[in-house]
Amino acid sequence: MTAVPTIAPTAGTATPPRREKRRSIANLERPGVFVYGILTAFILASAFPFYWSYLVASHDANVFADTVPPLLPGGNFLANASRVLDTIEFWRALGNSIVVSGTVTLSVVLLSTLAGFAFAKLRFRGRGPLLVFVIATLAVPTQLGIIPLFIVMAELGWTSSLGAVIVPNLVTAFGVFWMRQYIVDAVPDELIEAARMDGCSLIRTFWHVCLPAVRPAAAMLGIFTFMTSWNDFLWPLVALSPEDPTIQVALEKLQAGYFIDYSLVLAGTTMATVPVLIVFIVLGRQIVAGIMQGAVKG
Amino acid sequence: MTSDTTRIASGRGLEPRPPVRDLPPTTGDDGGDPSRSWRYRLSRLDVKFSPYLFIAPFFLIFALAGLFPLLYTAYTSLYEWTLGANDDAEFIGLGNYVELFSDAQFWNALLNTFSIFLLSTVPQVIVAVLLAALLNTALRGRVAWRMGVLLPYVASLVALAIIFSNLFGEQYGLINTLLQAIGVDPVQWQADRFSSHVAIATMVNWRWTGYNALIVLAAMQAIPREVHEAALVDGAGVMRRFFSITLPMLRPTIIFVVVTSTIGGLQIFTEPKLFDPNSGGGGGSDGQYQTVVLYMYQQGFLNQDVGYGSAIAWVLFLIIIVIAGINFLITRRIAGTGEAK
Amino acid sequence: MRHRSSRWVKVLACTAALAATAATTAACGSSDDSGKTADGKIELTLATFNEFGYEDLISEYEAAHSDVKIVHRKTGKSDAHHQNLYTKLAAGSGLSDVEAVEEGHLSKVLARSGQFNDLKEIGPSGLDTNRWVKWKVDSATDKNGHLIGYGTDIGPLAMCYRKDLLEAANLPTDPAAVKDMFSSWDKYFAAGERFTTAGTGKAWFDSGAQIFNAMVNQEEQGYYDKDDKLVVTSNPVIKEDWNQVTSAISKGLSAKLPFGQPEWTTGAKNSAFATKTCPSWMLGVITESAGPENKGKWEVIDAFPEGGGNWGGSFLTVPKQSKHPKEAAELAAWLTAPEQQVKAFSTAGTFPSQVEALSSPELQAMTNEYFNGVKAGELFAKQAQAFDKAQYKGPASGQLQDEVFANALQAVEQGKSSDEGWTQAVENAEKVAK
Structure with missing residues (x-):
């Protein structure tokens, strides 16, 4: 990675504040070419695997074995995509994944924010130790948990239903910790105080004061959760009914055989990335929107 | 460890703010005071128990999906235990x-x-x-x-x-x-x-x-x-x-x-x-x-x-x-x- | 002890589950999943991986058995399929009624034979195990004589080679001379040395592990003795084979391209190696990997050093978890009958393990265009019979072959000395087998 000696362009080029009343540091400086250069490099590096995937997906399998891939997309993407649709139950699996990841994301964001709010702003007995406990659970390696988790799910009779992949992920320690750290500073005590003075119950205070103020953080958590859930493979493979898989489990079937047809595999992954990109764009705007549209301080 | 975390838990101290948590009194006797309305008592209950309700989902899910795997690994770590093998698991303590x-x-x-x-x-x-x-x-x-x-x-x-x-x-x-x-x-x-x-x-x-x-x-x-x-x-x-x-x-x-x-x-x-x-x-x-x-x-x-x-x-x-x-x-x-x- | 601990596990799981969902209707201990569909049919689940070619056969079976409905769980990669298998074996529930097991995983499954039904006991009574080639049946039989799996397909070994590269290195290319070159390992390595010293810049074989595995599998005794004792160091032939292969590596015979990795594919396309140990299914892999530009340059010949061998192929097992073991065994027996396996061969190219299927006209007539129209069916059927003994495999034989020794040989290819590699292999072998 490049060493970054300067973090911002020349000081003192502050432009006068623009129309909006509350803007963050953003308007203090106009970045120079240097900043745009660094960022462009970052974006190119970020985007290249997507382009590479599409390149392979739009040619035939044989191209993958070339050391230097062709630089321009070929014309086979639609043919490869239709082979994907013929090989696996793409739409059904996609639907399942949307249900699973969507439910998990909504739930994680809501429940983590709720718990984060309690840990950050409310006083109750045992708060410190309980928070330490939550954070400590993050340090537990989960890779061996799959067998005992399956035992629990089988006892509950939940295996083979989507519940088996949804329920264990409804709220995460990661989410609680992140929202707690964000809320501590981003939600001013005065606001909560004012709401309480107006006679709001804690849950109403949470709903009307806290939730609107944490949109950027909640959106980050949302993207993170959605992606983790979307990419999960081994647990859905084990826990779900073979007729009703999630998209990653279904896509794995494209890798059958000793010779893996990478143009087919990457066509499948490219197709499955589209819904993710949509979620990403929707939630991404929330992050960018910043807090000024939410609760207003002072 | 505990005291440190209590400190993260109490927010940063850049500008001292009136601690909101102290607003509705959590201590003090309100027992037989006739002037306290049911509304107030409800509010007291709210302050007392809502925080636990808010964090409860995490602990419930943890109890369901996290706790057993944890205990299971703790238990099996004391055994010479090959999963599903024809031979039995053998207790070896800290072996x-x-x-x-x-x-x-x-x-x-x-x-x-x-x-x-x-x-x-x-x-x-x-x-x-x-x-x-x-x-x-x-x-x-x-x-x-x-x-x-x-x-x-x-x-x-x-x-x-x-x-x-x-x-x-x-x-x-x-x-x-x-x-x-x-x-x-x-x-x-x-x-x-x-x-x-x-x-x-x-x-x-x-x-x-x-x-x-x-x-x-x-x-x-x-x-x-x-x-x-x-x-x-x-x-x-x-x-x-x-x-x-x-x-x-x-x-x-x-x-x-x-x-x-x-x-x-x-x-x-x-x-x-x-x-x-x-x-x-x-x-x-x-x-x-x-x-x-x-x-x-x-x-x-x-x-x-x-x-x-x-x-x-x-x-x-x-x-x-x-x-x-x-x-x-x-x-x-x-x-x-x-x-x- | 095992029973006690598994009960303990169950109690704890129940407590955890109940504590968390006191309100839900978790009926602990009494899972009343009878394995029947709503209309009273018996539901049989069948789990396979890769391509078994069973789709049409399943419909055919359902048509003939109106009381049976079959649910087919298909996984792509063998790894993922077996991970699912082991997880559910360990968890004690969730397996399909019929589970496919690949040859490489067979030793691990046999070490857990207590969790599988003895097909001799529950299978259809009239079934004659002589319908399979003998070594296939032997390899799926555990120490107590229980038959754990019905054989599906096999991967008899022949040799593939690049005729053009042999010519370029002035090696003989007429079939009789090639056969002689591939008749023993000594001759094979000697030819390899001549090939590499000819200065074509190409390697003789793809990777050392491919050769070593074939050699060890031909020995009377492999990594284990019959009492499941690890004999890696006491069985002298292992070290002899090791020395032969590592010396070949040091002379530049290896292209250092482990099979199954993306670089192998690129290597095949770029003509990085001149010979390949070739099970029947390898022809398809070479065709796809080496690509149209190398069509006609590859040959396959009915010869293999010291006789023959097998790589790949699977079995159908019926775990004890199955609620309908008899019906499941019946399905597995039917699917692995010669007639069905010939059909599977024509759909998916899985080479049958049944004697009768090997002589079927469909199979005998199969040719391969990429390999200059060779009568591949006839050739591999011959190779399947050239091989008649199943070496005894201990509990970790599969891992010893695919992980321990393959990795150690790769380490030698990456620069370790033969002795260092051997030490690594022995240490890891003792660990895996402990």
């Missing part, structure tokens, strides 16, 4: 742990984990903070830039495995082909220990830097503009403002990033597994990039030596707690420097 400490492969895995951790997590967190600062300037088309750096995070793992194996292939990989084209010796990405760590750290950094940058950015946006303006008026330069205002005000977030990156870095698993063309848990032909979690997975899951795998899991857990704790303390110190006015 697995004793064996672990004289297991060269474990120490090798631990060393690899630290090496990859240092090559990935440390530069990553620093670059993420700096990148966030860049993204927090008045860029044209801010939406696109910010979302652009997050792109790696939405890439499919399958695609990543395929593409990175193509990049870092020893004989036909793109990087080595380019190196040879300019007359440089090809790098042994798989065979050489350090090179393999660099390759894996590259994957890790590629996936996570933008993500961490946006986490920091989300927090940066919450810093009131007035604070910066005031500092600007006082003539503070960019660097000074960054170190004495931005960084301290980001403290809770930086702590979050450092703690979770430490945990994530020490539990590194996905990337070395994807990097291994044999897709097993071996981490290279001689474990040159086998990490602790990979070793745990190999022993406990692939080889079904659940007892031994569980012992590795517990030892790793303790190591992570210690190191995350140390990092937490260091971070608190560094990020806290601007606090003393």
Whole structure:
């Protein structure tokens, strides 16, 4: 990675504040070419695997074995995509994944924010130790948990239903910790105080004061959760009914055989990335929107 | 540990605020006072119990999905237990742990984990903070830039495995082909220990830097503009403002990033597994990039030596707690420097 | 002890589950899933991986058995399929009624034979195990004589080679001379040395592990003795084979391209190696990997050093978890009958393990265009019979072959000395087998 000696362009080029009343540091400086250069490099590096995937997906399998891939997309993407649709139950699996990841994301964001709010702003007995406990659970390696988790799910009779992949992920320690750290500073005590003075119950205070103020953080958590859930493979493979898989489990079937047809595999992954990109764009705007549209301080 | 966390739990102390939690009194006797309405009593109940209700979902889900696996690994770690084998499990007490400490492969895995951790997590967190600062300037088309750096995070793992194996292939990989084209010796990405760590750290950094940058950015946006303006008026330069205002005000977030990156870095698993063309848990032909979690997975899951795998899991857990704790303390110190006015 | 601990596990799981969902209707201990569909049919689940070619056969079976409904779980990669298998074996529930097991995983499954039904006991009574080639049946029989799996397909070994590369290195290319060159390992390595010293810049074989595995599998005794004792160091032939292969590596015979990795594919396309140990299914892999530009350059010949061998192929097992073991065994027996396996061969190219299927006209007539129209069916049927003994495999034989020794040989290819590699292999072998 490049060493970054300067973090911002020349000081003192502050432009006068623009129309909006509350803007963050953003308007203090106009970045120079240097900043745009660094960022462009970052974006190119970020985007290249997507382009590479599409390149392979739009040619035939044989191209993958070339050391230097062709630089321009070929014309086979639609043919490869239709082979994907013929090989696996793409739409059904996609639907399942949307249900699973969507439910998990909504739930994680809501429940983590709720718990984060309690840990950050409310006083109750045992708060410190309980928070330490939550954070400590993050340090537990989960890779061996799959067998005992399956035992629990089988006892509950939940295996083979989507519940088996949804329920264990409804709220995460990661989410609680992140929202707690964000809320501590981003939600001013005065606001909560004012709401309480107006006679709001804690849950109403949470709903009307806290939730609107944490949109950027909640959106980050949302993207993170959605992606983790979307990419999960081994647990859905084990826990779900073979007729009703999630998209990653279904896509794995494209890798059958000793010779893996990478143009087919990457066509499948490219197709499955589209819904993710949509979620990403929707939630991404929330992050960018910043807090000024939410609760207003002072 | 407890007292430290109580301190994170009580928010940063930049500007003392009236503690909201003290508003409705939580102590004091309101028992037989006729002037207290039921509304007030309801409010008292609310204050007393709602916090527990708010955090209850986490603990419920943990009890359901997290607790049993934890107890299961604790229990099996005391046994010579091969899953499903015809032979019975045998109680050996701390035998697995004793064996672990004289297991060269474990120490090798631990060393690899630290090496990859240092090559990935440390530069990553620093670059993420700096990148966030860049993204927090008045860029044209801010939406696109910010979302652009997050792109790696939405890439499919399958695609990543395929593409990175193509990049870092020893004989036909793109990087080595380019190196040879300019007359440089090809790098042994798989065979050489350090090179393999660099390759894996590259994957890790590629996936996570933008993500961490946006986490920091989300927090940066919450810093009131007035604070910066005031500092600007006082003539503070960019660097000074960054170190004495931005960084301290980001403290809770930086702590979050450092703690979770430490945990994530020490539990590194996905990337070395994807990097291994044999897709097993071996981490290279001689474990040159086998990490602790990979070793745990190999022993406990692939080889079904659940007892031994569980012992590795517990030892790793303790190591992570210690190191995350140390990092937490260091971070608190560094990020806290601007606090003393 | 095992029973006690598994009960303990169950109690704990129940407590955890109940504590967390006191309100839900978790009926612990009494899972009343009878394995029947709503209309009273018996539901049989069948789990396979890769391509078994069973789709049409399943419909055919359902048509003939109106009381049976079959649910087919298909996984792509063998790894993922077996991970699912082991997880559910360990968890004690969730397996399909019929589970496919690949040859490489067979030793691990045999070490857990207590969790599988003895097909001799529950299978259809009239079934004659002589319908399979003998070694296939032997390899799926555990120490107590229980038959754990019905054989599906096999991967008899022949040799593939690049005729053009042999010519370029002035090696003989007429079939009789090639056969002689591939008749013993000594001759094979000697030819390899001549090939590499001819200066074509190509390697003789793809990777050392491919050769070593074939050699060890031909020995009377492999990594284990019949009492499941590890004999890696006490069985001298292992070290002899090791020395032969590592010396070949040091002379530059290996292209250092482990099979199954992306670089192998690129290597095949770039003509990196001149010979390949070739099970029947390898022809398809070479065709796809080497690509149209190498069509006609590859040959396959009915010869293999020291006789023959097998790589790949699977079995159908019936785990004890199955609620309908008899019906499941009946289905597995039917699917692995010669007639059905010939059909599977024509759909998916899985080479049958049944004697009768090997002589079927469909199979005998099969040719391969990429390999210059060779009568591949006839050739591999011959190779399948050239091989008649199943070496005894201990509990970790599969891992020893695919992980321990393959990795150690790769380490040698990456620069370790033969002795260092051997030390690594022995250490890891003792660990895996402990």
